[in-house]
Amino acid sequence: MIVYRYDTQTKEFIQELEINEAYGSNLPLTTTVKPLAKKEGFAVCFNGTKWEYIEDFRNTVVYLKEDKQESKVDYLGKIKDEHTLLIPNQFDKWNEVSKSWVEDDTLKKEYEKSLIPKTITLRQARLYLLSIGLLDNLENIISQNRAYQIEWEYANSIERESPLVKILGQTLNLNDTAIDNMFMEASKI
Structure with missing residues (x-):
């Protein structure tokens, strides 16, 4: 039998x-x-x-829709609703309406912002401004304000969020993106 x-x-x-x-x-x-x-x-x-x-999806990689956490299926049956087989990208967030990952601009911008150095040395700032032809203009502006002059001459570094950077950026017609770019590029010098 x-x-x-x-x-x-x-x-x-x-x-x-x-x-x-x-x-x-x-x-x-x-x-x-x-x-x-x-x-x-x-x-x-x-x-x-x-x-x-x-x-049978056992040993198949799935992603948690809530936080993109990767795991392997260890059960028989359909994939649980909180998981997906779709592979997320770094800045994706799950969209329940489209049943797919969509890029989250806020996450992407926060990440890009985190890459911008918070501080650069004055040497780096001066060399960068010299390379783009703004050092002479900046020094003329600084020479008209004693407090700026002292900070520019005696500080070792300059912080991205300092009032001096904001005022000098406005005076030189540099928007936030240009200032961020200056900090990124100057940090490489």
Whole structure:
């Protein structure tokens, strides 16, 4: 007599066994019902009366929609609603309406802002301003304000958010993007 053994928890088909009919077919976790043929992407499982195909994503990488955390599926059946097979990019956020990852401009801008140095040395600032032809203009402006002059001559570094940078940026017609670029480029010198 042939019986078909299945897993205790998943009820997944494990193996075909030939047993002596004298023992009967009452072996635990077995059935005399012949299982379905193997099918790609599915496990063959016994539901108590018949075999059925259950989706099998085990060991497939999925991503948590809430925070993009990567994990591997360790269960049979459909992928849980809080996960997706779609691979997110660095600045993506899950969009439930489109059922896809969409780029989050706020996350991207925050990341780009974090790359801008908070401080550069005055040497770096001077060399950068010289390279773009603004050093002489800046020194003329500074010479008209004693407090700026002292800070410009004696400070070792200059902070991106300092009032001096804001005022000098306005005077030289440099917007925030240009000032950010100055800090990025000057930090490489």
